[in-house]
Amino acid sequence: xxxxxxARSVAPFYAMEFGKHAAALEAEGHxxxxxxxxEPDFGAPPAVRxxxxxxxxxxxxxxxxxxxxxxxxxxxxxxxxxRHGVEVDPGRVVVTAGASAALVLATAALVDPGDExxxxxxxxxxxRQIVESFGAxxxxxxxxxxxxxxLDTASVRAHWxxxxxxxxxxxxxxxxxxxxxxxxxxxxxGLAREREAWRIVDEIYLDLSDHDGRGRPPRTxxxxxxxAVVINSFSKYFxxxxxxxxxxxxxxxxxxxxxxxxxxxxxxxxTPAQHAALTCFTPDALVVCEARRxxxxxRRAIVLDGLERIGLPVPVPPDGAFYVYFDVSxxxxxxxxxxxxxxxxxxxxxxxxxxxxxxTAETHVRLSYAASAEELRxxxxxxxxxxxxxx
Numbered sequence: 521x522x523x524x525x526x527a528r529s530v531a532p533f534y535a536m537e538f539g540k541h542a543a544a545l546e547a548e549g550h551x552x553x554x555x556x557x558x559e560p561d562f563g564a565p566p567a568v569r570x571x572x573x574x575x576x577x578x579x580x581x582x583x584x585x586x587x588x589x590x591x592x593x594x595x596x597x598x599x600x601x602x603r604h605g606v607e608v609d610p611g612r613v614v615v616t617a618g619a620s621a622a623l624v625l626a627t628a629a630l631v632d633p634g635d636e637x638x639x640x641x642x643x644x645x646x647x648r649q650i651v652e653s654f655g656a657x658x659x660x661x662x663x664x665x666x667x668x669x670x671l672d673t674a675s676v677r678a679h680w681x682x683x684x685x686x687x688x689x690x691x692x693x694x695x696x697x698x699x700x701x702x703x704x705x706x707x708x709x710g711l712a713r714e715r716e717a718w719r720i721v722d723e724i725y726l727d728l729s730d731h732d733g734r735g736r737p738p739r740t741x742x743x744x745x746x747x748a749v750v751i752n753s754f755s756k757y758f759x760x761x762x763x764x765x766x767x768x769x770x771x772x773x774x775x776x777x778x779x780x781x782x783x784x785x786x787x788x789x790x791t792p793a794q795h796a797a798l799t800c801f802t803p804d805a806l807v808v809c810e811a812r813r814x815x816x817x818x819r820r821a822i823v824l825d826g827l828e829r830i831g832l833p834v835p836v837p838p839d840g841a842f843y844v845y846f847d848v849s850x851x852x853x854x855x856x857x858x859x860x861x862x863x864x865x866x867x868x869x870x871x872x873x874x875x876x877x878x879x880t881a882e883t884h885v886r887l888s889y890a891a892s893a894e895e896l897r898x899x900x901x902x903x904x905x906x907x908x909x910x911x
Contacts, residue, residue, distance in 0.1 A: 530649050535871040535886075538859060542869040553891070553899035556869040558694060558842060560759040560890045565800070565808040568758070572796035581791045586782040587775070588615025588767070589794045595801045596767055603727070604740045612769050614778050617789045619724045619753035619766035623650050625785065626749045626768055629777045630718045631656045635685040640671045642845070642876035642884070644694045647722065651688065659684075662879050665835040668698040669845070669880075673707045680715070687712050690722035691741075692729055695876045695886035696845040697838025699729060702739060709745035719748040724766070727757040728813055729840030738840070747771045754793075756841070757809055758800050763793045816842050819889040819896055826900030827887075830907050842890045845873075849883040851910050858885055866906040868899045 535556050542552040563569070575581075587593065593613040600608045616622040623646070631637065633655030639648060641660035648658045661679050663669045671689055689708065691700040700708065705721075712719050721741040729738040741748045753766035766789075770778055782788070799805055823844050827834055832846045848858040855872040862868045873884035889896055 526653055529652070531645065533645055534875040538863060538869050538871060541863060545863070545867060550867050552863070552867045552869055553895050553902060554869045555887045555889070555891055555896070555899050556871045558756070558888050558890055559761045560756065560812070560842070561892050561895075562759040562812050564758060564760045564763065564796075565805040567802060567805045567808075568760070568796050568799045571799040572792060575792045575795040584615075584788045584791050584794060586779050586786075586788050588613070588789060589791075589798075592794050592798055593767075595798055596769075599801055600740065600742065600769070603737055604743065606740055606742045608742065608769055609772070612772055612775060614768050614770060614775070614782065615789050615794060616766045616768065616782070617786050618755065618764040619722070619751050619768075620646065620650075621764075621786055621789070622751045622753075622766050622768040623647060623720070623722070625778050625781050626720055626751065626770065627651055627654050627656075628781050628785070629770075629774055630686060630720070630749070632685075634683065636681055636683040637686050637688055638671070638676060638679055638684060639688045640669065640690070640693070640877075641879050642669060642693075642695055642873065643688075644690060644722070645875050647688055647690070656685075657683070660877055660879075668700070668836050669693065669696045670698060670700045670704075671708060672700075672704055673711055676708060676711060684715070684717060686718040686720065688720045688722070689741075692725040692838070692840030694725070694841060695843050695871070695873075695884075696836060697725075697841040697843040698836050699738065699840050702744075705741055706744035709741060709748055713745065713747070719745060720751065721745075721748050722751045724751060724753040724756050725841035726752065727809075728816060728842065730817070742769060749774070754797055754800060757813070758797075758805075759809075759812065760793075760797070760800075763790070763797075765789055765793045765797055815893075816889065819891075819893055820844070822893060822896045823887060823889045823900060826897075826904070830900070830904045832903075832907065842888055844887045844889065845880070845884050846887065847883055848885050851907060853910070854882045855880075855885045856882070862903060862906055865909075866902040868902050868906070 597610040
């Protein structure tokens with residue numbers, strides 16, 4: 521059978537690969553502390569789980585409209601108004617089968633073969649793979665700790681070419697958990713807009729970000745750039761990873777193209793998941809989600825304190841998501857070697873920097889603190905003993 525060049529060129533997602541190895545060890549009877557995947561251990565809020573049970577009472581579950589349930593699109597728009605102070609027309613909200621599907625649709629709508637897209641190095645690998653699958657050329661823009669491992673206007677200007685058609689920004693970022701400062705995000709979007717380039721802003725971790733000194737949540741990119749394509753998901757803040765439900769907010773002229781693509785690519789997102797997700801925006805569910813966000817802050821402290829004691833530096837502490845990106849170069853191992861040995865010798869699953877780009881591929885490792893506090897303490901303790909053997 522002839523496999524397409526597209527499929528042959530797609531690199532593995534190493535976080536998932538290490539997950540497979542961890543599962544094999546577990547099957548042998550080992551307790552593996554899994555800090556490799558960004559999957560909150562909480563699950564959906566209780567009210568949302570109950571809403572799913574009610575939805576699955578035997579009633580017919582027909583397709584929804586390709587753009588999603590009107591009531592859910594309205595609820596998402598209300599969430600932007602109430603939480604972020606931004607008015608969004610529900611007609612611009614597209615409900616998708618996870619944020620990944622939103623990225624596929626947005627990329628299909630915006631990218632032509634030969635286009636250049638600028639993405640930070642390091643960054644979430646699937647974003648690059650999606651862009652390249654549609655024939656675009658990804659330019660990984662090197663970043664540093666000084667730029668919080670994020671794009672900034674100086675680096676974007678330096679890498680802009682006549683073929684550049686868009687920017688893909690993730691704030692907070694996977695793998696670093698760092699955000700683009702608000703003024704820098706506004707400047708980045710403004711620069712691209714002036715050059716008639718599109719902006720896709722991945723905000724799936726936005727509502728897990730730290731609040732400011734007055735207790736206010738961070739602002740969405742729509743605050744500064746109403747014409748940006750903003751991606752979000754029910755997976756992270758709402759803890760609904762396996763439900764495969766996300767959304768994007770797109771400029772009005774893009775809606776018909778997104779609808780046609782959704783009709784042909786996916787038909788629609790899961791009908792019962794959409795009905796249950798309406799409950800996400802009720803006061804009871806939001807209280808639960810905010811309590812969990814506070815729990816993530818405590819988990820972050822466990823990890824940062826533990827890594828500091830071990831002597832594994834974190835060049836930029838995260839301010840959102842649930843990831844820590846730490847430097848293993850002082851151990852004498854590459855990130856791949858560190859992760860392989862940590863898994864097999866300490867039974868701790870991590871993700872090597874190779875997943876996320878070039879500049880930090882051999883020196884940095886991503887740790888997800890989406891696991892329970894108990895597991896994090898156990899995992900950090902095991903890492904401490906493992907690192908001690910290296911010295």
